[in-house]
Amino acid sequence: MPSEPRVTLQELVENGHLDTVPEDFLVAEKDRVKLTEDGAAKVELPVIDMAGVEHGVVVEQIRRACEQWGFFQVKNHGVDLQLMSRTQQVFREFFELPYEDRNKIRAVAEHDALPDEGYGDRFGVKESNSANWSDRLRLYTFPVSGRRYELWPQHPPSFRDTVEDYCEEADKLTSRISELISESLGLEPEFLNDYFAGRSQQVLQVNYYPPCPQPDVTMGLRKHSDNNSITLLLQDATVGLQVKKDDQWVTVKPVEGWFVVNVGDQIEILSNGRYRSVEHRAFVSAKPRMSIATFSAPADDTVVGPIPELLRRAEERPRFRAIKFSKFKKSFYYAGWAKAPSGKDHLGHLLIDQD
Structure with a gap:
């Protein structure tokens, strides 16, 4: 039997039912954000101009960013700025709808599985000790055959056309970034795109805090790495994203028209640890915040392991066991974290003893 969904956090807040944070959402003192003590506050993510004159310079910037940060920002990326703005607007309008309208596409948990698509709180089941001050709308957007339009909002009327256009452009940008990452690893530009050709998926997730x-x-979202390959993040003007760098949390300042990009766990596995997925988290404030994440990931039946060409060239042993992506996702969500990802513990079981 499907689990009975609880009222979303947004509804509780907007109806004035919460004047303090409930116990389920409290985080340990050591995990709380202390912005006044942010020792890395003056450190900023690398910014990559994708219209840079010298292609080789851009590739080298990508290499350094992936090695040293796992995160970077891109500008002059080719995605229409007006389309980005319209996309943010249709999602704002969705989250401004009455709860009864939003709830028509509610994500529902079947048996003990996590609700995966639709609108709801972070995990949507009472047993989930998520401690995340956020709701979300999650949609599978590529391949097109996998779209469940019955879970796409009907309002505002421009939602479907706008989001389809945005996802198409986000997919193109991800392909360009994949080419640059391939080159930065010393591979042919098309290597990663060919590796996932016909074996990839795109998931769009809007986080509302x-x-x-x-x-x-x-916390809006506890520390974690992304389980996919590449993530594009479109932020609104409210600050909330932090990235871990040298054991310090760096606050990422939103810039209109830019994307935040990060490599996920699958790139760490494929590169045999040359590039690392990095922990990040979201904090909250007295202001609402919305972010739009586009996840590029392998298809569920794709087996991912260290790239043989890289191993042969460097004469190194694989650090990770190959694993089917569906199995990897299961470990990501159920590896003893009370159904809520935290940190990077889920990669540990794939490490191969090098002794």
């Missing part, structure tokens, strides 16, 4: 009465005791 309602205003919080006690921002210092909870």
